[in-house]
Amino acid sequence: QQQVKQSPQSLIVQKGGISIINCAYENTAFDYFPWYQQFPGKGPALLIAIRPDVSEKKEGRFTISFNKSAKQFSLHIMDSQPGDSATYFCAAIGTGTASKLTFGTGTRLQVTL
């Protein structure tokens, strides 16, 4: 019940295309859903996050879509660029003091020219 399932495992998108990564969760106590971007040898960097009281959040080329009833959320990267090539992790966190992040398994995105 604590898992966050993420798909696809890897994704190849052409420059200018839309990258879509999907996540699903079971634990209804989760109430904050961040996405992290990780480049090789680096730490995860917070990209964008959403709470379940909204269905969509957009920041630049990055959009999170959230479906509370289906317990699913997704990251859309518009106009994908080679510099977006990285591993993307969805995560979830529940209420409570110093709550832990539960990460998805990651999606390795490659944006080709």
Add this chain to the structure above:
Amino acid sequence: EPEVTQTPSHQVTQMGQEVILRCVPISNHLYFYWYRQILGQKVEFLVSFYNNEISEKSEIFDDQFSVERPDGSNFTLKIRSTKLEDSAMYFCASSWDSDTQYFGPGTRLTVL
């Protein structure tokens, strides 16, 4: 822009030896965390720390692990007797509100 820093960037040790991984969280953050990532796998929670005590720990965080905030700036993870399976990237994170967690660059621990 403030950032979490970690030292060393790479630590090589012999099995059974003690290691201490160091982190300097973002100043004025209240919540501190250690996570680890085995090569090619997802990031896993180890422990959270708030108000000078452990808030939560995972099943990975057994008696061989300990954390400390010895002063107002450092946050350390100690592994008393390292095992081969402790080889991983260890990330420190800090947060002001416990939700928005910022990660450091990590320490690569190699146990031989």
